[in-house]
Each structure stands twice: as C-alpha cells, then as structure tokens.
Amino acid sequence: MIVVALTPGLRADPELVRRVAESEFRQLGVEGRVVTGLDATGDAVVAVGEPVPHPAPVVWYDPAGAGPVAVSPGSIHLYGRGLWGLAWAIRHAVHRLRHPAERIAYGPGDEQWADLRLPPGHDGGRPPAAVLIHGGYWRSIWAADLMDALAIDLAARGYAAWNLEYRRPDRHGWAATVADVAAGLAAVDSDRIVVFGHSAGGQLALRAAADDGRISLAVSLAGVLDLAEGERRRVGAGAVAHALGGPSADLPGVYAAADPMRRLPLGVPQLVVTAGDDDLDLIDFNRRYAAAARAAGDDVTYLELPGDHFAVIDPGSGIWAATITEVAARL
DSSP: OEEEEEOTTOOSOHHHHHHHHHHHHHHHTOOEEEEESSOOOOSEEEEESSOOOOSSOOEEEETTOOSOOOOOTTOEEEEOSTTTHHHHHHHHHHHHHHSOOEEEESSSSTTOEEEEEOOTTOOSSOOOEEEEEOOSTTOTTSOGGGGHHHHHHHHHTTOEEEEEOOOOHHHHOHHHHHHHHHHHHHTOOOSSEEEEEETHHHHHHHHHHHHOTTEEEEEEESOOOOHHHHHHHTHHHHHHHHHHTSOTTTOHHHHHHHOHHHHOOOOSOEEEEEETTSOHHHHHHHHHHHHHHHHTTOOEEEEEESOOTTGGGOTTSHHHHHHHHHHHHHO
C-alpha cells in the first residue's frame, strides 16, 4: 500500500492532489490511498508539504520548495516541481520499494552519490556499466529520481546501473557540476561503460565522453547539444547562461569546453536519440548535432521516433525499445 499524506499547511486543492496520486497508482499498478496527516502507515509513504521531523522513512515532496531541506535518515526530499511533481515522488517511492538500490558516495557532499543497481542474480563479475546522468536544465529541483525507471530496466537487462547525482550549478557553480560528473564516472569499475544522459544530462554525457577515454558508447536522450544556439534562443528560460555562469561572450573558454557542438569530433561512438514530439528547438539541436558529428568523422547513429521529452526515459515506450536495441548491438 502506497500512502500519500497531505500535511498541515499544504497550499493545494486536495482533489487535485488526489487526482495526481490516483493516476499514478493506476499507471504503476499499485494499491494506494490519499490521507490527511502523517499518522497513517503503508509500505511506502509520500508526504506532501514542507518537511517536519518524522521518525519513519518518508519520501517528502514539497511542490513549492526552493531548496533542499535536511530530513531524517532513510527519508528523501524532492521539491519545487509544482503539483505535477507529486507524480515523480510517488514513482520514486514505488521504485525504491520494488527495486532497492545501494547508495554509494563518490565525494563528501550531500549530492555526491550514485544509486547502484546490479543485475538479478549478480555473481560478483564485472557486467557492463550503464551510467545515467539526469537532466532538468541543470537546476536543483530535478534530481536522479528522474532516471530510476531506466536504471531498473537496465539492471534487468544485465547492466550495472549507476544512477548519478551531482551538484547542480544553480547552487554550486558550473565547475562543481563538471567535477562531479567526472568524479562519478571515475568511480565506475568496468571495462565497458555506456553513459546515458537525458536532456541537460545529454550535454553532460557527451562532454564527459570527450573528456574520459574509458567510455565505450555515449547516448544522448533528447539532449541539449548546441549550447551556443541554446543561449541565443534562451531555451529553458535562459537555462544555458544561468548554468554556465553567464553569456558566451563573457565566458568563451567555459562554453568551448562544455558545448558538444564545439567539442567535435568527440572520438567516441555516439547514439543521439530525439523524440519527434519534443520541443522544436531540441529537435533542431539534435538533428544538426548528429549531422555535424558525422561530418567531423565521429561514429554517430541518429534515432528520431514518436514520443515526448520524457518518452526517451520511459522503459515502456517504443523509442526506448529502439534505443536499447541499438545500444545492445553497439556494445
């Protein structure tokens, strides 16, 4: 039983919360209920509102939160995604319940960790590693929970799934983000590494592939692959300049190192995946990037299939089925 608990002080219409929750219960095939107050118990509890001290493990979701809040051991805090973000909190609670992960720190910070899921019946060998880098326009309200379902799917397919969290530049600066992705990758012990990056994580994945010589295949899923043009078009309400610390005119070296389009050729096999119903600017960036990468001599496969921005990280989608088939053939 999944319990969604509405906490005192929550500013939201209870019926809207119930609608979101019940839709997710149906999608995930779980029993669930929505209650008022934190006195209810269940297999997993998602508390909606600002966190307060609570002894039991809870997935806290604050629709309006503006920053991380310390919670009790075993609990999780997600925040700032509006009411729709409750769906992600419920998914995270269910994924943690059904497919627990081992959380491994690669640095001393609260956001320097990865969730490791190994293949069922893992015998202690070294399976191929799938490193997942989440997106969210490099903003802290989006976190590694976005990639939970993909990590579970990849582990079931025989990969050691390494779902990477990292410090985001809105709170820590661009250099911290770059350093964390590099450190998180360096902690992976495998001679076959596939890195999957979604949205802004696609940029981070391709930049990491250019910097780290151990990557066998880099997969961009609806990636932001042209930072210079993304800055000019103010994609994500100016997300590029905000993440990198300013406009390209002021930071030419930072942009040159970060922009996948400027790093070509990467010298690493790449799979560039685009959803046909995604933002038109992202589709444009991906099409032009794939063409430029091929022209520069890189080994690039381009997939563009029906779906929206999140279909590329949905294990039940057709676009993901095509993606993982291509990955298996390449690896």
